[in-house]
Amino acid sequence: MCSDIIADTIFSAISRGNFVFVSEMLEANTELYFIRNSSGMTIFHYAVLHRQHQIFNLIYGLKQKNDLLRYRDNDGNTILHTAGKLTEVTPIDHITGSVLQMQREIQWFKEVERICPPMSKELLNRDGLSARDLFTKTHRNLREKGEKWMKATTTSGSVVGTLIITIMFAAAFTIPGGNHQETGLPILAHDKLFKIFIIVDSVSFFSSSTAVLMFLGIFTSRYADEDFLISLPRKMIIGFFTLFLSIITMMIAFSTALLLTLRGESWIFVPIISLACVPILFVSMPFRLLVDMFVSTYGSGIFDRNMKLWF
Template sequence: MKEGEQWIKKTASSCSLVGTLIVTIMFAAAFTVPGGNNQNLGYPLFIKEPFFKVFIFSTIIAFLSSSTSVLMFLAILTSQYSEEKFLKSLPTKLILGLSFLFISIVSMITAFLSTTYLMLNYTNYSWGLLPVMILASVPIFFFVLSQFPLLLRTYVSTYGNLFDRKVQSWP
């Protein structure tokens, strides 16, 4: 149980650090819009562009999901580490924290790509969008590759295998 406590504390600390960095970046991104603002009226220059809406919504989703993930990991760090907490409470918080962290990473990359599209679309470098999109998917792929097995194992050990459940008929 002591080894499990140390492991979950290390995992929660590392993931909360990543979540905090994403919160900080997305907070700054929300106020530093791509293209800047109209100096006379104050609204963003790209406000009528569809990818600007993608940027705004993905920034909001990244900020909120990363904040939620940080709160879940902080709940793990401040939790009691009794046997009954290891059965449901701590694994559930870990599952939620990792899930929201994944959503925030995908949303952050989406915000980055929409900003890149807005910037490259009006230059002679619009050919560079596809390589940027491919390279931007690398962090998502590595995060899924490294953390999804942990998420799946935690879910199966806490709630059982989703596919092995027998369907009970109504009486």
Template sequence: MKKEVNSNGKTPSALFSGEHKALAKEGEKWMKNIAGSSMIVGTLIAAAMFTTAFTVPGGNDNKTGLPVMIGTHQKAFLFLMASNAVSMFTSTTSILMFLGILTARYAAKEFLKSLPTKLIFGITFLFFSMVTMMASFGTAIYLTLIEQVAWISYPIIVFCAIPIALYSLLQFPLLVEMISRTYGHDIFDKPSKKLYSFETDTTTTI
């Protein structure tokens, strides 16, 4: 009955879109606010990781041009570069996802799958970029202080987990709800067991 029309000559989709214009405007405003603020965070992370990639701790060898610590602390240095690169890639991907939200047409059909999917991927990639950014920062602190006061680097690394925990507490409930609403049960699924028990009790009472 998707193409059937009512007495006013409107199809179900046209009628639904007309009666939910205010809700669509609110949803558009909400998504643009989240995408805009998250895009700023992703841009800052990408800029910081790009700069850090070329200003490595310990400097470079004057003869070979290679980083000095790649020979003295190879494992920690490689972890620093790997976490830096992953943070750069994931933050850039999240920026593109949020950019897709800001430039969307915001048609009624896009609220069903397209826009929620972009927001889910944007928040997820932003979370991974933040985790790898803090891992890169903690490793850089460790490499910088390992020769002098190595003990102070360990509490700093522990404190790096605080922003990650705060971001998880603030954004994960939204992310879980978005995933369940977008890819969970269909809106036409009915709680058949509860309905059956209710009908049984009603019949018995009668």
């Protein structure tokens, strides 16, 4: 009875992510690594089910982890099957956006797959499903939400990028100050402000062109599960970064052109620069999502593989 109470307490702590309690209990009694709950799950099955990465990281420090990884629950599910499940107890609501949620789920599946015996990929549970089949089945709705969000977002981004391309292309041939009638060269060609205008206009044009191409690549993607791991987030990062860059450089080009035209009216410099900063402030609002996506894709990750072997 006492052992059942201890087991229930540990599994309850795992579901709540109480890493300190779980780690201290396991350190005090290493036999607890091999306990199971009523469903036949080990503590690592349960940590994977509840996506508790700190508790799951303890497995990297175990010399006997291969024995634990071979365990199957009462329904014939391996730990890789558990990684492929998406249920109400899987806490992913704290992650912003369905795309990042799908990416995190694939990261979990890939990490568990990496440390599992190769045969685990082919093992079937009592429903006749492999771990990959179970992942595809339970994550179908999340994948469709991610696909819908990305297509809607990239469509809006493509429209904005196309407008910037049109504006910057036209601005390059309707330059401030006009051209010499004899040579056709810009009158202000040797002016420093004019050179700045040409540079930022070109940067805006080419960066917006890159953004549109990235968004087109996202829109025409096959949206397989693996695409959400690296391919789609990378294209989204490049697309949004270059779109933000094109908007910022477009405002700089606009301000520079006005300064060239109205350079005799020095009092107007400050309001021009102030107004140009307003759109840039609004551009920074969705920048948090871009940062989260970059960290999730290229960051150090949530899995600590360098834990020292101790049991």
